[in-house]
């Protein structure tokens with residue numbers, strides 16, 4: 001079966017993760033562009049990212065919690081579109097919950113760092129570059145210039161903390177961002193910081209040459225496979241409990257005879 005839709009022109013870390021988790025998920029989401037309904041958690045994540053993006057658009061000395069709170073109201077209109085409201089069953093009680101949780105996140109965030117002291121090289125920084133033949137594209141939450149002159153990739157996380165034995169997947173997307181930075185800006189960030197702003201905790205990892213090369217190589221290999229599956233007209237399904245649990249395409253897969261685990 002040939003696809004009616006064109007192959008995407010670029011590969012983002014999250015789409016790469018889709019592909020590596022299950023190529024069929026990539027087919028449905030990135031080639032066929034089937035809708036993936038928003039969830040309360042995804043809407044809250046975008047809501048908080050909106051506030052941080054605008055907070056960091058201010059001059060350093062203006063980045064106070066009161067200024068951050070001013071962006072909660074515009075975020076309601078910008079992020080909670082009619083489609084999102086329909087998907088998540090939005091009502092007044094949900095709005096109240098969202099605002100209370102968002103304010104708690106802001107309080108925790110301001111305990112984690114003082115944004116007036118942060119020197120940012122970019123916020124919602126869009127980078128696209130060809131790496132080892134793969135057209136990579138990503139949007140970094142923040143790229144900081146540290147006092148010692150090095151760069152740190154900062155990624156906000158609004159969900160749960162990884163368990164204590166977190167694995168390399170926890171950093172996979174951001175390590176690919178490091179490869180993007182190196183290829184596009186000619187400078188490799190030295191550190192990745194994941195800020196779990198709902199929990200007031202950060203985890204960090206140094207960026208090494210070996211890791212950046214490995215991530216770039218894995219992305220290039222995936223891009224080669226994506227092109228091949230696209231030409232074949234079929235991306236194989238690789239169902240598993242972990243892959244399918246939060247997948248938006250469960251019912252479609254089941255209707256096509258894919259043995260999707262019940263949970």
Ligand code: SF4
Pocket residue numbers: 021022023024025028237238239240243244247248249250253258260
């Ligand atoms: S439901 Fe499972 S098999 Fe189907 S696309 Fe999603 S992850 Fe793949």
